[in-house]
Amino acid sequence: MPAEPRPGYTAVARVLRPHALRGELRVEVFSPTARNIQRGRPVYLRGVRRIVQRARPAGDDWIIKLSGLETRTDVEDLHGELIEALDSDVLRDDAESYFIHELIGLAVVTAAGEALGTLVEVLQPGANDVYVVHGARGEILVPAIGQVVQSIDLAAGRVVITPLPGMLDESP
Template sequence: MNRPVDHSGFRMVGVVTRTHGVRGGFKVRPETDDPYRFEALETVYLGDALRAHTIREVGFQPLKNGLAVLLELDGVQTREAAEALHGLEVWAAEEDLPPLEDGQVFLSDLVGLQVRSESGEVLGEVVDVVEYPAHPTLSVRRSGGSLSMVPFVEELVPEVDSDAGYLTVVALEGLLDGEPASERD
């Protein structure tokens, strides 16, 4: 029987998307606001089993909406070996990552936070964070069960207190009132 792997102490930093070249290189879609964090890593861990691989080379490729990270790892020497990694999550040990600056958070830490209005009223809970090219967006489950999408930008989410378990959202008409726009007019 397989036991689930304990991911505590690790952060998911990307997902393998496709091969790159013929020497076992591959592209990673970064799951971080700063893809250059990969430069500080010596080791990454692949898949649910968190198999450790030493990084041989890190590169970057500009895309229309950001950067792809190019990785070459010890033990992945051929295109076929890289193809076998397609879709795997790329993890890093938290202790290997550069520290966050003041005001920065890991997006994954937002899931489960209570969503409050500026007056302290509980509006719902963050159930997912969807990353779009412009900015991440919070999926908020309202107390009635409906979902609302809230752009994760400072103007709309001025306060995040992950230690206390909540974030504050600025009340804008239609943002978290649960009514379709056609019913508000």
């Protein structure tokens, strides 16, 4: 089961388990609006292009039906598989929405121009994401909140932050 999407693709959901008997899947969706798994959207599962035939919320998860998967047997071994969309087909929730894989590898600098390192991981503990940055100061945890993150520029490959008081003082 892949942990990361293939190059050129964005992971939009992960299969949790089969649902019922007619090839439906219970999935964890990676976007609050689930725009990329709505009826008629093209997605890829194990590299095979499929069309979302049905999608409905089920608590925190979604139940979806993909073309070509007709029975429970067809979907029994898909637990943990990523559902991907072509990068060019991905619908964003808004202009300031980013997928985690887009952030990994970006340079992180302060608004004053100090290079802090590279964003290596995004933690999702609850209220807000936390960016894990590795650099000369060691590991820095950056809360992904508007007060701290000033800009994210994917084209330039960098995140500009204004550290909270004391945020950098503890680094070596």
